[in-house]
Amino acid sequence: MAVRYLxxxxxxxxxxxxxxxxxxxxxAGVAIDLEVYEVTADEEAERLRFAGSPTYxxxxxxxxALPQDVPFAAESCRAYRLQxxxxxxxxxxxxxxxxxxxxxxxxx
Amino acid sequence: xxxxxxxxxxxxxxxxxxxxxxxxxGLDGPAAVAVVFTCNHCPYxxxxxxxxxxxxxxxxxxxxxxxxxxxxDATTHPADSFDAMVRRAREKGYVFPYxxxxxxAVARAYGAERTxxxxxxxxxxRLVYHGAVDDSADPGAVKVRYVRDALDxxxxxxxxxxxxxxxxxxxxxWRRSG
Numbered sequence: 087m088a089v090r091y092l093x094x095x096x097x098x099x100x101x102x103x104x105x106x107x108x109x110x111x112x113x114a115g116v117a118i119d120l121e122v123y124e125v126t127a128d129e130e131a132e133r134l135r136f137a138g139s140p141t142y143x144x145x146x147x148x149x150x151a152l153p154q155d156v157p158f159a160a161e162s163c164r165a166y167r168l169q170x171x172x173x174x175x176x177x178x179x180x181x182x183x184x185x186x187x188x189x190x191x192x193x194x
Numbered sequence: 195x196x197x198x199x200x201x202x203x204x205x206x207x208x209x210x211x212x213x214x215x216x217x218x219x220g221l222d223g224p225a226a227v228a229v230v231f232t233c234n235h236c237p238y239x240x241x242x243x244x245x246x247x248x249x250x251x252x253x254x255x256x257x258x259x260x261x262x263x264x265x266x267d268a269t270t271h272p273a274d275s276f277d278a279m280v281r282r283a284r285e286k287g288y289v290f291p292y293x294x295x296x297x298x299a300v301a302r303a304y305g306a307e308r309t310x311x312x313x314x315x316x317x318x319x320r321l322v323y324h325g326a327v328d329d330s331a332d333p334g335a336v337k338v339r340y341v342r343d344a345l346d347x348x349x350x351x352x353x354x355x356x357x358x359x360x361x362x363x364x365x366x367x368w369r370r371s372g
Contacts, residue, residue, distance in 0.1 A: 096365045098238075128270075138237075155273040156235060162271075163364045165237035173240040175331060 087111075087190055090143040091122045092136050097163040099175040103140035110182035116190050131158040138164030142182065145193065149185040150177060196305030196324060199357045203227065203319040204303035208263065208293035211276075211283040216261055216291040218319070225257035226322075226348045228341065229313045231306040231366065233264045234282045235273035238363035239309045241331040243286060246310065249327070250290040253345055260290040265301035266309070266367040274367070301366055311361035312341055316348050325359030 091107060093100035104122065111118040125136045134141075135148070137156055141164055142149045153165055166177040197204075207217035221227055230246055232239045250260040266274035276294045283292045295301055304313055314323035323344035328336045344354035 098362050155278070157270060157272070159270055161365055161367070162235075163237050165235070165240060172333075173237050175237040175241065 087116050087186060087193070088119045088145055089121070089186075090146075091120060092125050092134060092139070092141040092143065093122070094125050094139040094160050094162070096161045097139035097175070099163060100140055103142075103176050106176055106179055107142060107182060110179050110186055113179065114183045114186040114190070116186045118186070125160045128157075128159050131160045131162075134158075136160070136162075138162040140164060140176070142177070142185070144185045145189040147185075147189070149182060196307065197313060197321050199321050199324065201321045203229070203313070203315045203321065204300070206263075206293075206295075206300040206303075208295055208300065209276075210291040210293045211280040211288075212291065214291070216293050221259045221261075224259045225317050226253075226259075226345060227315045227319065228258065228260040228345075229304065229315070230260060230262045230310055230327075231265060231301055231304070231308070231313075232262050232310040233266045233271075233274045233364070233367075234278050235266070235271050236309045236364035238331055241333075242310050242327045242363075243288075245327055245333065247286065247289055249341055249345070250288075252342075253349075254289065256349055258345060258349070261293060262288070262290055263293045263295050263300060263306075264309075265295035265298045265306065267298070267369040269369070271367050298366075298369060306366055308361040308363040308365060310363050314341065314344050314348070314354075322348055323354050323357055324361075326361050329359075331362065 169178050205218045268275040316322045329338045330336045347354040
């Protein structure tokens with residue numbers, strides 16, 4: 087499964103976010119064809135619809151809805167709505183697992 | 195460059211979401227002052243805001259004043275506009291003044307780099323703690339409550355055992371020149 091991991095190093099969650107993805111891949115039983123890419127310019131963020139670091143594109147699709155009022159800017163951290171209602175800098179692993187499993191099922 | 199432990203708090207006078215002005219000089223004789231640089235849009239700021247509010251509430255009656263300052267450039271991050279700050283403060287029931295540093299001069303004077311980032315001063319307005327609120331953005335994973343520990347020490351007339359930690363959060367969104 088093709089996964090593009092977009093990040094910006096000014097946001098402290100980028101390493102943990104990548105570890106989370108790899109754990110989700112193992113949990114979903116999905117082999118990940120990973121591309122890690124650092125977004126460094128706002129023009130690039132706009133073109134990629136990068137709503138903050140990290141952003142996960144699974145089979146080309148963002149795993150979460152794009153947040154409102156957040157610009158496409160390279161030096162931004164992504165806010166994820168967690169399953170318990172809180173906001174956090176990384177998604178719930180269950181949401182990542184579900185996105186990977188769903189994409190895998192679509193391509194099967 | 196950030197303030198160093200022992201430095202005196204730079205003065206400020208800023209508009210708040212309550213339509214007032216908050217200034218360092220106007221904080222009458224508290225035992226300690228916590229200046230927290232934070233914002234609306236950052237997930238780290240959002241993750242910690244309830245805990246910041248709880249600190250202000252729990253220590254307010256013990257002579258501690260907490261002031262939050264948002265210095266982010268709202269032209270690149272509209273979620274950090276003053277109007278959005280007013281909405282956020284009301285929605286979340288902030289018990290502390292939430293001030294707007296539109297010129298970013300205060301953030302520069304303190305050397306703030308992240309949101310959230312705490313500068314805690316004792317009764318003489320000397321910096322005694324600088325860094326994160328606690329050791330995890332996830333409230334369920336907190337092991338060390340840096341700011342509360344530092345406040346307890348200051349209120350007991352002692353120096354905090356841990357004076358500096360690395361603030362974890364989004365970068366302050368500085369206005370771009372040109």
